[in-house]
Amino acid sequence: ADAAHVRRIADGVFLTRDLVNTPTSDMGPDELEKAARVLAATHQAEVSVIMGDDLLKQNLPMIHAVGRASTNAPRLIDMLWGPPEAPKVTLVGKGVCFDTGGLDIKPSSGMLLMKKDMGGAANVLGLASMIMAARRNVRLRVLIPAVENSIAGNAFRPGDVLTSRKGITVEIGNTDAEGRLVLADALALADDEQPELLVDMATLTGAARVALGPDLPPFYTGDEVLASELSAASMAVEDPLWRMPLWRPYDAKLSSKIADINNVTSDGFAGSVTAALFLKRFVEKTPRWAHFDIFAWNPSDRAHGIAGGEAQGIRALERIISRRFG
Known part of the structure; x- marks a missing residue:
């Protein structure tokens, strides 16, 4: 056994779990930024942050519209590591540190686990930890839109039309579909560089859980080679993943x-698929893109992890990155 490899994987998994498990009172956008800075300092990475106005x-x-109602300012965390001439690998993680649902407010029962709505950010930080600790030959970039979807007089509203970074206008059909909005701006920024591999991870839809349950995250990609690699890696390291279709119809x-696109559908069908199709509109230049709709949570104790935050998909991704980029 490669003990150093095992430790790197375990450290990344534990980092992810710890971040997800931490209550929002101790893991808001400020604290998520601090966690990214601590990880960056450990591996001599650079961090820049765009915040507030x-x-x-x-x-x-x-990103601004979704997070502006919180007393904790919205921000984009941007981490860079590795030689500039190395192949570019970019990870984008949804960092909604708490989600009330906004003005389309969730019922109280629906908020009980919303501290984990930054599970995408936690997972990409865990994966980044694995990559940097192994000194992989990549130019790693980690983008985390860190926000709290709160309610105040300046909250964005159902029926609003937002103009995205890409110029695509978005009608807000539901303020509780906020994760795709912050991801869209971050993905558009990532796509400008046309990285060799672009991955986004997000606790995006309840529809993914209805389709596949909490243990089997769906992933979406239009790249057949990448899809095959992900399926094989998932089996090899026992990190469950299941490909779902970017069904164009x-x-x-x-x-x-009244806008180029709505952030939700009107019929409620295929919610995870249509969320992925929404994101796809913001990735035009990068062919090797994959979206992971994760749960980031163990509902009950099991042999590999107690009930609580969980790393999903990142061990399989680490295997692909280590084999492709060394």
Whole structure:
């Protein structure tokens, strides 16, 4: 056994679990930024942050809109590591540190686990830890839109039309579908660089849990080679994943009469698929893109982890990155 490899994987998994398990009172956007900075300092990575109204100046308007009602300012965390000439690998993680649902407020029962709505961010930080500790030959970039979807007089509203970084206008059909909004701006920024591999991870839809349950995260990609690699890696390291289709006929369900696109569908069908199709509109230049709709949680104790936050998909991704980029 490669003991050093095992330790790197375990450290990444434990980092992810710890971040997800931490209550939002101790893991808001400020604290998530601090966690990223601690990880970066450990591996001599660089971190820059765009925060508050500077998001508007830097053309990240949907991240600003989702997070502006919180007393904890929204921000985009941007971590860079590795030689500039190395192949670019970019990880984007949904960092919604708490989700009330916004003005389309969730019922109280629906908020009980919303401290884990930054599970995508936690997972990409865990994966980044594995990659940097192994000194992989990549130019790693980690983008985390860190926000709290709160309620105040300046909260974004159902029926609003937001203009995204990419210029695509988005009608807000539901303020509780906020994760795809912050991811869209971050993905558009990542896509500008056309990395060799672009991955986003998010606790995005309840529909994914209805389809596959909490243990089997779906992933979406239009790259057949990448899909095959992910399926094989999932089996090899026993990190369950299941490919779901980017079914183009469902794209029309996101239509809007007053904007380029709506952030939700009207019929409620295929919610995870249509969320992935929404994100796909913001990735045009990068062919090797994959979206993971994770749960980031163990509902009950099991042999590999007690009830609570969980790393999902990142061990399989680590295997692909180590084999492809060394």
